[in-house]
Amino acid sequence: MDTIISLANGFSIALEPWNIFYCVIGVLWGTIVGVLPGLGPLAGLALLLPLTFKLDPNSAIIMLAGIFYGAMYGGSTTSILVRIPGEAASVITCIDGHEMAKKGRAGPALVVSALGSWFGGTVSVLVLMLFAPLLSELMLTVGPPATFSLMVVALILMGLVGSSSTLKTFTMIVAGLLLGTVGLDAMSGVARFTYGSLHVMDGISFVAMALGLFGISEILLNLEKVADLRPIKPTFKSLTPTFKDIKDSAPAVGRGTVIGCLFGIVPGISHVISTFVSYALEKKLSKFPEEFGTGRIEGVAGPETANNATTGSSMIPLLVLGIPSIPATAILLSALMIHGIEPGPQLINDHPGVFWGLIASMYIGNLILVILNLPLVGLFVNLLRIPYGYLAPLVIVISVVGVYTVNASAYEIWLMAIFGVLGYFLRKMKFDVAPLLLAVILGDRIELAFRRSLTISDGDFSIFIESTSSVVFLCVLVIIIMLQLLAWLLGYRKKDFEDGDAN
Amino acid sequence: MQMKLTLRSRHLELSFWPLIVVGLAHLFYETIHMPMGKLNLPGAGVFPLILIIPLAFMAVYRITWLVTHKDEDTESIALGDKNIFLALAGLIGIALLLDLFGFVITMGVFLFVTFKIFTASSWLKSALRAVITVIGLYVFFEYLIGITLPMGHLLVL
Amino acid sequence: MDNIIRKCLIVGLSIFSLSAISWTAQAEFPDRPIELIVPTPPGGGTDMTGRKLAEAAGEVLGQKVVVVNKPGAAGSIGMSVLTQVKPDGYTLAYVWNAPLTIVPHTMDVPYKTSDLIPITQVTGGTPLIFCVKPDFPAKTGQEFVDHIKANPNKYTYGNDGIGATVQLAGERIFQPLGMNLRAVPFGGAGETLKNFLGGHVDIYGGSIPPILGHVKAGKARCILVTTAQRSSALPDTSSAGDLGLSDKATELFRGVIGPAGLPADRLAILQKAFAKATHAEVVTTYLKKRGEVPIGSTSDEFKKKILSEYAANASILKGLGLSKN
Numbered sequence: 001m002d003t004i005i006s007l008a009n010g011f012s013i014a015l016e017p018w019n020i021f022y023c024v025i026g027v028l029w030g031t032i033v034g035v036l037p038g039l040g041p042l043a044g045l046a047l048l049l050p051l052t053f054k055l056d057p058n059s060a061i062i063m064l065a066g067i068f069y070g071a072m073y074g075g076s077t078t079s080i081l082v083r084i085p086g087e088a089a090s091v092i093t094c095i096d097g098h099e100m101a102k103k104g105r106a107g108p109a110l111v112v113s114a115l116g117s118w119f120g121g122t123v124s125v126l127v128l129m130l131f132a133p134l135l136s137e138l139m140l141t142v143g144p145p146a147t148f149s150l151m152v153v154a155l156i157l158m159g160l161v162g163s164s165s166t167l168k169t170f171t172m173i174v175a176g177l178l179l180g181t182v183g184l185d186a187m188s189g190v191a192r193f194t195y196g197s198l199h200v201m202d203g204i205s206f207v208a209m210a211l212g213l214f215g216i217s218e219i220l221l222n223l224e225k226v227a228d229l230r231p232i233k234p235t236f237k238s239l240t241p242t243f244k245d246i247k248d249s250a251p252a253v254g255r256g257t258v259i260g261c262l263f264g265i266v267p268g269i270s271h272v273i274s275t276f277v278s279y280a281l282e283k284k285l286s287k288f289p290e291e292f293g294t295g296r297i298e299g300v301a302g303p304e305t306a307n308n309a310t311t312g313s314s315m316i317p318l319l320v321l322g323i324p325s326i327p328a329t330a331i332l333l334s335a336l337m338i339h340g341i342e343p344g345p346q347l348i349n350d351h352p353g354v355f356w357g358l359i360a361s362m363y364i365g366n367l368i369l370v371i372l373n374l375p376l377v378g379l380f381v382n383l384l385r386i387p388y389g390y391l392a393p394l395v396i397v398i399s400v401v402g403v404y405t406v407n408a409s410a411y412e413i414w415l416m417a418i419f420g421v422l423g424y425f426l427r428k429m430k431f432d433v434a435p436l437l438l439a440v441i442l443g444d445r446i447e448l449a450f451r452r453s454l455t456i457s458d459g460d461f462s463i464f465i466e467s468t469s470s471v472v473f474l475c476v477l478v479i480i481i482m483l484q485l486l487a488w489l490l491g492y493r494k495k496d497f498e499d500g501d502a503n
Numbered sequence: 504m505q506m507k508l509t510l511r512s513r514h515l516e517l518s519f520w521p522l523i524v525v526g527l528a529h530l531f532y533e534t535i536h537m538p539m540g541k542l543n544l545p546g547a548g549v550f551p552l553i554l555i556i557p558l559a560f561m562a563v564y565r566i567t568w569l570v571t572h573k574d575e576d577t578e579s580i581a582l583g584d585k586n587i588f589l590a591l592a593g594l595i596g597i598a599l600l601l602d603l604f605g606f607v608i609t610m611g612v613f614l615f616v617t618f619k620i621f622t623a624s625s626w627l628k629s630a631l632r633a634v635i636t637v638i639g640l641y642v643f644f645e646y647l648i649g650i651t652l653p654m655g656h657l658l659v660l
Numbered sequence: 661m662d663n664i665i666r667k668c669l670i671v672g673l674s675i676f677s678l679s680a681i682s683w684t685a686q687a688e689f690p691d692r693p694i695e696l697i698v699p700t701p702p703g704g705g706t707d708m709t710g711r712k713l714a715e716a717a718g719e720v721l722g723q724k725v726v727v728v729n730k731p732g733a734a735g736s737i738g739m740s741v742l743t744q745v746k747p748d749g750y751t752l753a754y755v756w757n758a759p760l761t762i763v764p765h766t767m768d769v770p771y772k773t774s775d776l777i778p779i780t781q782v783t784g785g786t787p788l789i790f791c792v793k794p795d796f797p798a799k800t801g802q803e804f805v806d807h808i809k810a811n812p813n814k815y816t817y818g819n820d821g822i823g824a825t826v827q828l829a830g831e832r833i834f835q836p837l838g839m840n841l842r843a844v845p846f847g848g849a850g851e852t853l854k855n856f857l858g859g860h861v862d863i864y865g866g867s868i869p870p871i872l873g874h875v876k877a878g879k880a881r882c883i884l885v886t887t888a889q890r891s892s893a894l895p896d897t898s899s900a901g902d903l904g905l906s907d908k909a910t911e912l913f914r915g916v917i918g919p920a921g922l923p924a925d926r927l928a929i930l931q932k933a934f935a936k937a938t939h940a941e942v943v944t945t946y947l948k949k950r951g952e953v954p955i956g957s958t959s960d961e962f963k964k965k966i967l968s969e970y971a972a973n974a975s976i977l978k979g980l981g982l983s984k985n
Binding site: 042043046047049050139140141142143144184186187188189191196198199201202268317321322323324325327330333334337338340342343344345346347407408409452455456458 | 729767813816846847854855873949950982
């Protein structure tokens with residue numbers, strides 16, 4: 001009952017005309033920075049932050065939060081249209097999303113991902129509203145040992161993502177983990193594989209790697225047959241999903257939402273992990289697992305829903321505990337502090353207007369986003385009308401701007417070019433590059449969580465089974481391995497340790 | 504202009520995996536010079552070492568497989584194309600010149616050349632489209648989005 | 661039709677070439693915008709205060725001061741860029757302690773702290789803090805020291821990275837007192853706080869604002885600040901000065917520095933401008949909200965401060981085995 005009254009108050013704040021206006025500005029801006037490769041919610045927030053100094057705190061936080069979850073919507077657009085992952089959370093979307101676009105089905109892919117995002121996002125706000133204090137307690141129990149166990153689960157599931165042969169997928173995963181070790185070792189300060197270059201100290205930039213391996217390599221592959229590439233002429237009918245599309249994606253959206261909300265308790269990485277857990281699950285449950293990677297709509301709907309379903313949870317540490325769990329919420333935190341609002345356990349009691357106004361605005365914002373994004377689908381799909389000879393250079397220029405903004409140096413452009421060539425050769429040899437990229441993200445985190453745990457326990461391995469949450473994840477791991485073994489023993493898994501042509 | 508290289512997929516792979524093995528050997532050498540720590544408190548070198556070894560095994564396994572299964576390969580792969588070389592040359596040019604000449608000039612020239620060659624339209628049309636595109640992008644990024652694009656050191660003096 | 665296009669092209673190209681040749685007559689310094697390198701990603705404390713400062717300094721100098729983020733390698737990438745630019749005063753940097761007083765000890769960087777020209781210290785006085793759970797046996801700073809000494813290698817403290825500011829500020833006090841704690845590095849204050857509240861590490865090490873709310877809620881108790889004076893936000897917490905270690909105190913500071921070879925007359929103009937900007941109302945109100953004190957020192961004062969902390973860190977890092985020498 002209290003919740004309803006508070007929420008009603010929240011809506012009375014969020015529905016003030018000016019706040020709706022700022023909400024629209026925020027989500028619109030978020031969509032734009034999400035669509036542009038290389039720019040993400042972080043850059044979007046930092047660029048717009050100075051404007052919020054003069055607003056009242058409610059409007060400021062409503063607008064900034066809008067950028068944050070709005071960017072999650074935009075991320076899928078370039079993945080689907082030009083196979084460029086706007087950020088880590090939309091790497092998976094490239095796989096089936098772009099294949100759909102190639103078949104002239106970019107429209108349904110974009111519509112389904114917008115609708116899925118809306119559903120996942122709205123449910124996650126509901127979870128945030130009802131269970132925030134409880135979830136925040138849960139989040140605190142996830143320390144380094146549990147993080148490590150979860151990462152191992154994620155790594156095992158990643159093997160299911162790739163569409164190449166088992167050997168090649170494993171090669172990509174291990175190579176990705178190895179790439180992730182490049183840079184300064186955070187536990188000892190030792191420089192690894194840096195060859196004296198300061199640029200490599202923080203590791204290989206993810207943006208340059210993603211744009212190179214996916215975007216540039218795709219352009220290079222397409223340029224071989226640029227004369228044969230006819231622009232796609234979308235018709236209204238090809239823009240709208242069919243009944244079959246809806247029927248196929250609805251269960252994926254449901255499962256994606258659950259996955260996103262569950263993994264949300266490990267903020268910081270959950271938006272990425274949830275996407276490939278969802279993808280792996282859809283592939284396992286599907287009657288046509290071999291069609292994944294050739295444009296299955298579930299492969300877009302599930303992951304896109306899952307990453308939006310984590311947005312609510314990633315606000316919980318900020319709102320309930322005052323802890324910025326990801327860089328984007330760190331900017332929200334400093335915005336709160338500028339307005340004299342002390343984030344921390346008292347926020348909900350001291351500033352109910354801010355908390356409930358934000359919750360209400362997130363319901364409204366998600367609705368605005370879906371209303372905004374559906375007509376945009378038509379506009380975006382029309383970009384594919386541009387002949388490829390013009391589109392390719394344009395995409396290269398925008399990608400260069402994207403990597404250049406990372407640290408305003410040409411080094412990132414070199415890196416993107418190198419990974420572009422690497423991606424070109426790998427894909428010629430039928431390697432799937434998605435596991436490589438995801439493994440890079442997990443690489444240093446999995447190692448850090450492991451070594452951090454042992455530093456905390458002073459070298460005692462029992463720390464991994466002492467924490468309840470760690471044990472939970474380890475049990476999940478054992479179950480997955482048992483199921484896999486069982487299926488293998490019964491001969492369901494025909495794929496051997498040799499080359500299969502799944503592409 | 505014919506710059507295509509056509510080869511069997513197993514030949515491509517047979518030139519790829521040995522490169523990986525050589526690279527791994529080098530990384531192995533780098534790794535063993537890193538602190539290893541104790542068994543229960545691993546140092547910086549342990550994790551890379553754990554990864555390099557299975558990767559090397561997989562590479563060797565694959566090479567053996569490819570050598571022993573000569574007849575299983577029927578696919579031929581075409582590599583390279585003048586458009587690809589042009590795109591890469593353009594990217595390298597951008598990397599070298601962006602800081603010197605700034606966004607507008609570097610990108611303008613890149614767009615002009617690629618438009619001209621990729622689409623085979625007239626010089627004038629390509630130039631006009633390149634100029635309009637680059638100015639549009641400049642205004643969009645610099646003023647609407649608020650990113651500081653490189654101005655070009657040579658031009659500021 | 662073709663004619664029109666050609667004309668448009670000529671006009672366009674001539675506008676280009678005109679804008680390209682921006683002849684600058686000899687005029688008062690500065691006669692064009694100044695680039696202020698901030699060696700962190702956008703959004704952090706240094707970036708945000710830097711942007712406020714740039715705004716105010718631009719008004720004082722009559723030329724725009726443009727913030728350019730060049731993050732990476734604990735700030736040393738931005739600093740390396742600074743050493744490569746022409747020392748004409750048009751490219752400066754705004755940094756915090758670490759790239760000046762820590763990183764040159766631990767990494768092979770292409771700059772020497774002594775070569776850089778400090779312009780003015782902008783903020784200072786911000787302490788770092790160590791906090792424990794409410795049920796921790798020690799109540800005061802001295803009890804804390806005694807308890808740790810009685811239980812060597814037992815307690816863990818979270819910090820913001822190996823060889824980063826928090827660990828060094830802590831060890832500067834712990835080492836001379838013979839306190840043995842295990843450092844657990846995390847990605848930043850947020851992650852440290854989360855692991856401290858979750859009970860995964862025993863002690864929180866970091867800046868004050870993130871933990872203040874939890875202290876008020878009774879979830880944490882702060883036991884030691886690294887400055888010589890106690891903090892106004894937490895007057896009950898012992899300071900390094902209370903332990904008799906005023907000379908081992910560390911505070912977070914930020915300031916403007918220039919490349920080696922900066923002409924003296926331009927240094928004077930810039931010092932005056934940035935010191936004035938530091939005390940501009942937009943900047944001071946903002947700094948106060950963040951709990952930082954505006955300073956605006958002279959170039960020599962700032963240089964002395966940097967070099968003394970640089971020297972002190974040398975021996976601490978050697979003790980931790982993190983020094984590259």
